[in-house]
Amino acid sequence: MTILVVGASGATGKHVVEQLLKDQQKVRVIVRSPDKLPEHWKKNEQLSIIQGSVSDFTVNEMAEYIQGCQAVASCLGHSVNLKGLYGKPRRLVTDTVELLSHAIKKNDAGKPVKFVLMNTSGNRDRDLDEPISKRERLAIALLRLVLPPHVDNEKAADYLRTQVGQNSNFMEWVAVRPDGLVNEEHVTEYEVYPSPIRSAIFDAGTVSRINVGHFMAKLMEDQELWNKWKGQMPVIYSKTS
Template sequence: MTILVVGASGATGQHLVAQLLEQGQYVKAVVRSAGKLPESIRNEHNLSIIEASILNLSDTEMAEHVAGCDAIASCLGHNLTFKGIYGKPQRLVADAARRLCGAIKANNPEKPVKYVLMNTSGNRNRDLDEPISSAQRGIIALLRLLLPPHVDNEKAADFLRTEIGQKDTMIEWTAVRPDGLINESEVTEYEVHPSPIRSPIFDAGKVSRINVAHFMANLISNDDLWQKWKGQMPVIYSKEMSS
């Protein structure tokens, strides 16, 4: 398989690229600077590095990079700095999803391309009746006002849910919602649920970035797993930390 990974130099994106390469997949990694990728994977023969800011690519360039890909994985996010949170582009994740999906359709693929979005447990799946307390609803309303990245995550998932939907013939999607990201060096046991099993605001769990990458990589390569979760927004927790 050929997979395009955007946000490949990020904390989770690096793990995802490594996981896919370990599976023997061919990876196209979009990064602003090749030097931000770990040396351990930078020279892998199955890795093609595209040095670019994803939203600065023209529609033609985007379509060229997407051509021939079986899947696209987005680990895009905003740096936790003042500029990263409040500077431009404020709709990085959502605009990238829209443009990448547009590139898929421009190429008119023979079979559906998988789009795997890394999202957040703080974003509800509005296709399901996920319960939410009034206190949590109030906090999320504040997050929408104060933190543009939260709105970006919501809009990215909403684009896939409402504009791509469940019956698109060219694009299938899954939005993975990690809860409480932490750093670990090895994959551990984790569990995946259709909806949060605890409050992401008042009782958040934890999941390692490498576990999130492992799940995303398996979604792409394992058709049975994909069929189970496509069109959904699964929530992932590291198992020993979920209770």
């Protein structure tokens, strides 16, 4: 299996790549600065490195990079600093989802390519009747005003839901919604639900980035797991004892 990972050098993206390489998959990564990648990645014959910024690629260029891939993972996110939160590009995640979708469609692989998007538990799945309190509605409305990355995450998932949809013949998708990301060294037990089981705003749980990376990798590798979650926005939590 050949898989393209965008945002591979990020805090979660690197765990997706590590898991895929551990499982002997062929991986292509797009990064701006290959020098920052782990040395063992550069020496791994299963890994191909494409240097560049995703926002600079045309649809034709991206189609070439995706050619021959059975799955694509987007782990892009906004940096947690003033430039990342309020600078350009404001639609980093959404524009990337659109670019990748158009490139996948252009290739016309003959069967749907799997697409996994890292999203956030603070974003509701509007295909489901997910309960939300008035207090949460107000808080999310405020987030939309003061935190552009939140709007970006919402629009990215909405593009998959409304523009790609459930019956595309070129792409199937899953938008993974982690809750309260933390750093851990090893994969631990985790739980996955169709919708949040707690308030992402006022009672957030936690999940390690390595667990998210493990789940995203297994989604692409395991057809049974993929069939269970395709076209959905599962929420992932690390299991507590």
